[in-house]
Amino acid sequence: MQKRFLSLWFPFLVSDWLCIRRPELKESAFVFAGLVRGRKIVSMASALAARKGITAKMTVADARALVPELDVFDEEPGREQRLLRALAKWCVRFSPFVAVDSPEGLFIDISGCTHLWGGEAAYLDDLLLRLSKPGYTVYGAIADTPGAAWAMVRCGRNKMIVESGSITEALLPLPPGALRLDHILIQRFAKLGLNRIADFISMPRSVLRRRFGESLLQRLAQTLGQEDEYLEPVVFPDPFHERLPCLEPIKTAVGIEVAVKKLLEMLCKRLKDEGVGLRKAILTVFRIDGKKIRTLIGTNRAVQSEEHIFKLFELKIPGIAPGMGIELFTLDAQQTEKMPLQNEALWKTGATIDDGEVASLLDRLACRIGSDRIRRYVPAEHFWPERSFRLAASIIEKPASNWAPERPRPVQLLNQPEKIEVTAPIPDYPPMLFRYKGQTHHISKADGPERIEREWWLESGEHRDYYHVEDKEGRRYWLFRSGHYRGDSGNQWFIHGFFA
């Protein structure tokens, strides 16, 4: 079967996109510009700006001279590619084979698709209409080869559909630039006065090769269909999505369990085939009365095991109210990760924290009590007691520094230091006795003071002079005086912790 290709051309792709997002810009001239060797160079002009004579590679100062009220936006690398990919994804409804033609076009292999629209003309009209409706300036042409379609859409006058087998005639009046050539080659053609393809297409191949190189011959052959051109279709990852419709509405917990098991069986088989593990999954149940209930689970590491994921859902099943009945279950893997390679241990050499068993236990706990309630700490390099440790980012994070055990630290630390009344004999001496919660403690032994300064780059306030004291009954406390001794002006003493 004769292959047919459609080439789409978006001459103002990014500026059209911006106009769609910000309709107020439609009436104004604007450009995208970026820094090139310290100068602001226009990378793309909007349709209105282009009409006023602004072209790419012009400096912004020159463009402003032409159009004083010009708006200038910063260009963002990779934006065009992203837009084209999104458009390619949209175009999949017209043909399964869509390729990105950087920087401002798409190729669509339409072989065997157009009869569904009742012919190529209707197909092209429909596609262009749907694309131009939101505001894109778009042109399209159909030919036997991608190259010919590219040439027709950019240089052809108004013949947008080239009949099968008549590429050569259609190409003859076009300029050499229609062959997707380097701008150096195009300049050379212009110098030689070869302004149309017809002027050189009948020249001997060896002459053309000597003058213009191999690339011209390759482009010519590709455009005329004598050589195949390979396009790379855009591939979109298939989302991990499973659905299970029910013949009879499900109302019982057992029914939900069976459905979840069935969905997991399908999902886990695909996960195993593709070598990825699940991190986050969402179960959606659709009730007869039109309500949707979502249930989210998360794991600490990539998981493929059906039983483990089922256990996590099992904890949540009591929270799913079936109402009049459930008619559809869907399961989506929202976040997946590549499975790490695992070595089976020949024998167990004692438990470790990155053990799979501990991770699955924590998943189960997190499902019931919330993942933010499970904490692990690593040391932080601060002397201030409240800041001397921080939350570990993950279950496998190793401490970057040592825990600092040089000075004794209390086993129990109050969240907020509590005020106490003390009797201290002379400044900077440990107190003789203190009252805490109505009880008087006579101090028999004491260590200190250990001065801990407030970190001024983090917060302001008084330093603390800590004392490690023991009362007559042998109970040990961590007291501090906030700031310097101030005589009898106010109570500055606090209790902060309890030693073992």
Next chain:
Amino acid sequence: MQGFKPGGTGTTKMPGLEVIEQAFPNAIFPLGAVHEFICEGQEGSAASGGFIGGLLGLLMQETGACLWISTSRKLFPPALESFGAAPHRVIFADVDKEKDLLWATEEALKCEGLSAVITELRDITFAQSRRLQLAVEKSRVTSFIMRKDPARLSSTTSVARWKILPAPSVNEAGLPGVGFPHWQVELLKVRNGYPGCWEVTWSAGKFETQQKRSGALTIPLDGQRKTG
């Protein structure tokens, strides 16, 4: 009692606690069992925390991990380091409800990958403790329960009931200041063993058990009494 197995394998020894081990059947500190600690007030909790920290250091060794479950945790993680337990290998689960506390404990005790599970709770009934005992028998994980409400002491299935009280610290001869942590360790109940009372010091990274206090029960020195 059904399913009760005495002691461990006979190889695990608690360095520094040999004297206390004599109180247990076969003179072995029972691992893979439920231990109960009665904590009186903040000071009692701190003393129990220090003692448990020392035990954790011995249980976790170089790689092990443990889970600390509580509703209102005051434990200062860096302090565990001075008792030989690496704080970054302790996972804290802070639950809201007492009901979830026991559920989480039971789930954790079923996991063989943990070295120990510590639970801070107010009260536990006999039936609840039996569930923990059944979980522990299967997985051989050691469970430490810190009971914060000494006023309501119900009987449980735990293998030992401890009470750790702070005692005046021991100073090296002639040195001023606060000495090494020192506790009065009471074993109120031991299954098939001998309750007793000792004085334990934590110095230079290990336990040191001092002379038995007068008034405690006498223990046969061989410690080989047959278990029932």
